[in-house]
Amino acid sequence: MAFVLQMLELGKLRSPIHSLDPRAKLLWWICLIIVPILVTNPFILLVFTVWIWIMAVLARISYKMYRFLIITYPIMVGFIVLTWPFFYPATEDQFYFFRFGVLHWSLEGTIYALAMGMRIILALTACTFFVMTTDLMGLASAVGEFMQNKLHISYMYPLMVISSFKFLPELSGDYVTITDSFRSRACDIDTGSIVQRFRKTIPVAIPLIDSMLRRAMRISIALELKAFDVDIKDRTFYERYVFTWKDILFVLTGVLAILVSVLAIVLGVAKVDMYL
Amino acid sequence: MNVDDVVLKTEELYYRYPTRNDYALVNVNLSIRRGEFVAIIGQNGSGKTTLIKHFNGLLKPTRGRVIVDGKDTTQLPTSELARSVGYVFQNPDHQIFAETVKDEIDFGPKNLGFSQERIEQARQRVLAEMGLEGLEEEMPFQLSRGQRQRLAVASVLAMEPVILIVDEPTTGQDWRESISLMELIFQLNKKGHTCVVTTHNMNLVSLFARRVIVMWNAEVYMDDTTQKVFAQVDRILKAGIKPPEVYNLARRLLPDVQLERPITPEDLGDLLMKVKDKFHR
Numbered sequence: 001m002a003f004v005l006q007m008l009e010l011g012k013l014r015s016p017i018h019s020l021d022p023r024a025k026l027l028w029w030i031c032l033i034i035v036p037i038l039v040t041n042p043f044i045l046l047v048f049t050v051w052i053w054i055m056a057v058l059a060r061i062s063y064k065m066y067r068f069l070i071i072t073y074p075i076m077v078g079f080i081v082l083t084w085p086f087f088y089p090a091t092e093d094q095f096y097f098f099r100f101g102v103l104h105w106s107l108e109g110t111i112y113a114l115a116m117g118m119r120i121i122l123a124l125t126a127c128t129f130f131v132m133t134t135d136l137m138g139l140a141s142a143v144g145e146f147m148q149n150k151l152h153i154s155y156m157y158p159l160m161v162i163s164s165f166k167f168l169p170e171l172s173g174d175y176v177t178i179t180d181s182f183r184s185r186a187c188d189i190d191t192g193s194i195v196q197r198f199r200k201t202i203p204v205a206i207p208l209i210d211s212m213l214r215r216a217m218r219i220s221i222a223l224e225l226k227a228f229d230v231d232i233k234d235r236t237f238y239e240r241y242v243f244t245w246k247d248i249l250f251v252l253t254g255v256l257a258i259l260v261s262v263l264a265i266v267l268g269v270a271k272v273d274m275y276l
Numbered sequence: 277m278n279v280d281d282v283v284l285k286t287e288e289l290y291y292r293y294p295t296r297n298d299y300a301l302v303n304v305n306l307s308i309r310r311g312e313f314v315a316i317i318g319q320n321g322s323g324k325t326t327l328i329k330h331f332n333g334l335l336k337p338t339r340g341r342v343i344v345d346g347k348d349t350t351q352l353p354t355s356e357l358a359r360s361v362g363y364v365f366q367n368p369d370h371q372i373f374a375e376t377v378k379d380e381i382d383f384g385p386k387n388l389g390f391s392q393e394r395i396e397q398a399r400q401r402v403l404a405e406m407g408l409e410g411l412e413e414e415m416p417f418q419l420s421r422g423q424r425q426r427l428a429v430a431s432v433l434a435m436e437p438v439i440l441i442v443d444e445p446t447t448g449q450d451w452r453e454s455i456s457l458m459e460l461i462f463q464l465n466k467k468g469h470t471c472v473v474t475t476h477n478m479n480l481v482s483l484f485a486r487r488v489i490v491m492w493n494a495e496v497y498m499d500d501t502t503q504k505v506f507a508q509v510d511r512i513l514k515a516g517i518k519p520p521e522v523y524n525l526a527r528r529l530l531p532d533v534q535l536e537r538p539i540t541p542e543d544l545g546d547l548l549m550k551v552k553d554k555f556h557r
Binding site: 174177178180181182183184185186187188191203204206207210211214 | 329332334353354355356358359361362363365367369370371372373374383384387388417431432435
């Protein structure tokens with residue numbers, strides 16, 4: 001958990017990608033999530049994944065992404081590749097590695113599982129890239145500004161989101177301190193079976209929730225003391241977000257990815273079925 | 277000094293946090309003997325907490341070694357080192373989770389595999405030592421801040437550690453609670469516990485600690501008896517530490533007196549008695 005929270009902190013780094021408007025990155029990310037829905041050809045998916053990795057180098061987060069994904073890739077993809085072939089429809093024209101009653105494992109099933117795995121890899125890589133390059137507070141603020149100015153929705157809702165992101169580092173710090181205090185009382189939450197670990201985290205959750213509630217109470221009082229929720233229209237925002245040509249260009253690369261996917265569908269090369 | 281008396285030793289200890297470029301600890305060499313009462317003082321960010329987190333393996337040295345009760349901390353997890361080192365965190369609310377005081381105290385001993393009989397004996401002992409008798413069935417979150425702090429100490433003491441480390445025990449407490457807690461720690465020390473305390477309260481340090489380690493810029497800047505450390509005013513001021521008020525008072529009252537510096541009100545009283553003739557003149 002601490003690692004995930006640390007990952008969110010990376011959005012505050014400085015790089016050409018980090019300096020883009022958070023809304024541009026949100027749109028780009030949505031485009032990259034649509035791609036694996038449209039395409040199942042593992043080679044096309046691989047090209048998009050490599051493209052994100054090149055962007056990660058530009059954003060100076062490639063190593064951090066690697067550290068995170070080296071753990072999650074094998075778990076997510078390995079599970080699919082190991083289980084999917086068993087559920088792939090069995091037909092006579094497949095090449096079977098083994099077939100015993102309803103249990104079967106064929107080459108076609110494995111290729112299909114790999115393609116599904118690649119979809120997960122692309123989506124996961126895009127999500128990780130987005131989280132590591134986007135300051136979530138900035139994103140919430142930009143979306144809040146848009147909601148108030150264009151949709152006339154109260155700034156209170158985005159402020160709630162901003163506040164929750166703002167205190168993530170403190171939550172992370174509390175979590176580390178609390179787990180340390182439990183380790184100091186001979187409770188090692190990192191050892192044992194999954195069930196044992198889960199049971200050990202229950203006592204950790206109690207002081208964590210307690211500390212969060214106390215903090216929420218303090219913040220709510222502090223906000224009220226600073227006239228929060230006074231009915232004022234046309235509230236200004238601390239930071240103004242304006243789309244520049246760089247942001248438009250970045251979003252266009254995402255749109256281009258969708259166009260390439262659509263073109264692949266038109267040409268009949270978008271699906272993994274062409275290899276089966 | 278008998279070498280066997282050393283219960284905690286650091287050898288050329290360096291530590292750097294993974295997210296930072298500079299060292300948080302630089303070449304720290306310390307020996308703490310059985311039965312000592314040591315105060316670690318220093319400005320915020322001087323390395324106090326980083327240092328004491330090495331004593332129970334919460335942090336592992338980037339370079340060098342930490343030996344606790346004969347065990348190298350790099351070889352053992354914190355949960356194992358908890359047999360030898362009891363660590364009380366600054367904020368008691370970061371460790372309290374149980375529904376009753378009794379369950380909170382029993383948590384550590386149970387993790388260490390103590391027998392039921394031993395757990396009950398340990399509980400009764402620490403409840404008495406920490407002045408929490410009669411509160412066994414109370415809900416910890418309903419106790420006062422001072423009581424919660426004492427409960428945190430009790431829950432660590434129940435594990436029967438050789439060394440007790442207390443991080444900023446008096447933060448957020450009034451003077452009476454602070455004195456009361458420090459008095460309890462002092463009594464534990466008199467019973468043979470080795471106590472290491474970090475604090476910003478120099479008055480409490482002067483009253484209770486027999487040895488003071490001053491951290492400054494990630495290094496051990498001074499390490500001596502409490503009297504000798506506070507006697508070197510210029511040096512401790514350089515480290516951003518203000519001497520105890522009673523010491524400042526003594527300097528103002530007796531600027532020419534070259535006797536050993538007083539550090540407690542009683543010491544000051546004794547000193548004034550010695551030089552009363554001067555006042556009469």
